[in-house]
Amino acid sequence: PIIGVRNSYGGEISPWMSLTPNEVLTQRGQIRRAKGKVGLAGLGMGWAAKRILERKQVKHLTIYEQDLGIIQTFGSPLKKQFSDRLTLVNGDAYDQDWLQFDVSIWDIWEQYYDCQFDKKFLPILHQISENGKACVYWGTMAE
Numbered sequence: 001p002i003i004g005v006r007n008s009y010g011g012e013i014s015p016w017m018s019l020t021p022n023e024v025l026t027q028r029g030q031i032r033r034a035k036g037k038v039g040l041a042g043l044g045m046g047w048a049a050k051r052i053l054e055r056k057q058v059k060h061l062t063i064y065e066q067d068l069g070i071i072q073t074f075g076s077p078l079k080k081q082f083s084d085r086l087t088l089v090n091g092d093a094y095d096q097d098w099l100q101f102d103v104s105i106w107d108i109w110e111q112y113y114d115c116q117f118d119k120k121f122l123p124i125l126h127q128i129s130e131n132g133k134a135c136v137y138w139g140t141m142a143e
Contacts, residue, residue, distance in 0.1 A: 027051075027107065030136045034058050036102030041093035044107060046074035052105070053082045060085050062101070064093040094120045098128050098135070106137035 006013050027048045035057035043049060043065040052061055061082075065071050068090050075088045089096075098104045106121065121137075128135040 030105045030107065031055070033134060033136045034061075034103055034105065037100065038062070039096070039098055039101035039104045040064070041104070041106040043070050043075055043088070046078055048105075048107065049075075049078055049086075050081075053078065053085060058085070060087070062087040062089060064089045064091055064096055066090070066092055094124065098124055099131055099133060101133065103134040103136065104128055106135070 031048055031051045034052045034055055036059055038052060038058055038061045040049060040052065040061060040063045043063050049061065049063055052058055063075065063086070065075065065088065071088050071090055079086055079088060093106070125135050125137070
């Protein structure tokens with residue numbers, strides 16, 4: 001499945017979220033790192049969140065998602081299934097306290113390596129790492 005968005009250049013529809021084999025492959029390493037109290041930036045279509053919640057090493061997952069429609073469509077079924085282990089927050093991931101989590105997982109960028117150009121993310125990554133916490137993000141090479 002793919003969710004598209006109409007781009008502003010020619011009005012064409014481009015993929016916004018998907019569950020292509022490559023998307024699933026790139027998320028596997030992130031999911032394997034999840035343990036304890038986990039924070040996730042971006043719900044997407046909920047595939048990674050469900051896999052994270054299925055891990056017995058994960059005590060609780062908090063997801064930050066800006067799009068309320070995405071939360072209602074893909075988050076509500078997860079909330080029904082994992083109610084006491086899942087918190088859904090309609091808000092901006094950049095404005096959160098990431099030090100409260102054992103592992104932070106970020107999957108909010110359009111392209112695989114866009115994180116390296118995200119000037120708002122890099123200070124958060126530095127703060128998390130400086131405090132001995134794990135931060136795994138889309139574009140992380142070593143998994």
